Amino acid sequence: MGSPRQVFYISDRTGLTAENIGEALLNQFGNVAFKRHTHPFVDTPDKAREVVEKVNRSRQENGQRPIAFVSVVNDEIREIIKQADAFHINFFETFLGLLEKELNTEAVAATQGHHSIGNTQRYDARMEAVNFSLNHDDGVSDKNLQEADVILMGVSRSGKTPTCLYLALQYGIRAANYPLIPDDLESTDLPRMVKPYRDKLFGLTIQPERLQAIRQERRPNSAYARIDTCRSEVADAQNMFRRHGIPFANTTDKSVEELAVHILQACKLKRRF
């Protein structure tokens, strides 16, 4: 297969967008080995020239043209980066011209990157949502539960906390969570604490084998981690969701990103910014 192909992510901001789409593209080439170099915040001509040098050095050392995924808003920086001896994939520029034509107007260079807060409101909404989710983690408090945008329910270790935090951080959504304990699962009714908020409930379920592995790590050889415990808890939880018409998703094969988008759709939630 030879030496790996060098890949540069270059951005005058965080570079996260370039990385996301770049990785999705590289994933399509399972037979090729890549070595990645990430250069975020390339926001001065000096920094840009430094990166160009690095790319050129890599080209000489490896014999092959590096691939440069470039997401640079600033024109001056972009022009410098262009001089690097690489195969350029320029996300911004490629589409900006097309959009200008379609919209019949010129792009006005944004002074703020799209990831900058600019308006502190957006940041405040996130902070507030994170605090809300932390304060309503694991059913610790039903105070202000009426202010929740969504309440995730599931058995212990089904993935509620990371999903709540992701919803809060990414979308500013106030996500509480409620752990279904054996007492809850024995009842045919909804747990007292969440019953008043039926419309905000979303269930998480998980493959019993996966649940067992997670619990085993946490409390080895406990009754809690036994496969039959996991099986019956998961079955009871799913029955509860079905009985009360609560939408639910299986976390086993999903990333937090996927789960979050599923929940947004299912609960018709609007992101807060």
Next chain:
Amino acid sequence: MGSPRQVFYISDRTGLTAENIGEALLNQFGNVAFKRHTHPFVDTPDKAREVVEKVNRSRQENGQRPIAFVSVVNDEIREIIKQADAFHINFFETFLGLLEKELNTEAVAATQGHHSIGNTQRYDARMEAVNFSLNHDDGVSDKNLQEADVILMGVSRSGKTPTCLYLALQYGIRAANYPLIPDDLESTDLPRMVKPYRDKLFGLTIQPERLQAIRQERRPNSAYARIDTCRSEVADAQNMFRRHGIPFANTTDKSVEELAVHILQACKLKRRF
């Protein structure tokens, strides 16, 4: 300005990548009003045809061509979406052909989306990091602090918790945090709990006025929220960072994404997946 231009985000996965780059592009057109419609998980021909109908209906109702940002991996779905009467920006397809040529090999359609877990390892790393960050929030425990990848320090309400959680969720990094209380700030030494881990420390600072606004919201008219309290705490914290050569960043004008990438760079952290 007329009616807003309709924008469709269409993906057979979460659509987050399409949205990120799409929003960055639309941000360049401050004079144009847009109305967004998001269609994630368009992963069957039926769903694809439904979306095509929606786009076409919007075109008829609004008179203008909608803009479709499309990020679809599956060929069959992509062909259907193409038939929508819209101005298409096709992230995937645009670059895939170019990359095939450059790499001199054909793309092999991935069976798993890049956001799917596929390997549970990546998911486990995140879960573990989130649990770690929750267990080491606000200096509650110095147990296992040697396992931290980074320890964020800052005065109360300087943005430590969201940043830690973002590092954990996004990069699987074990981020602990330690709040600098007045006792710590009076000393010229580093706080006892974090002193053994000097190399893992990263400081957060914040504009006193912004800090005051946040604290005022939390504990109105307290000494804690007074502007002079905020000013002196922030100054003391910055002095501590400088005295001990601890890298630090100001959270006032930064999003959590930006902060996280800064910290990765400054502490030379490797993401865990």
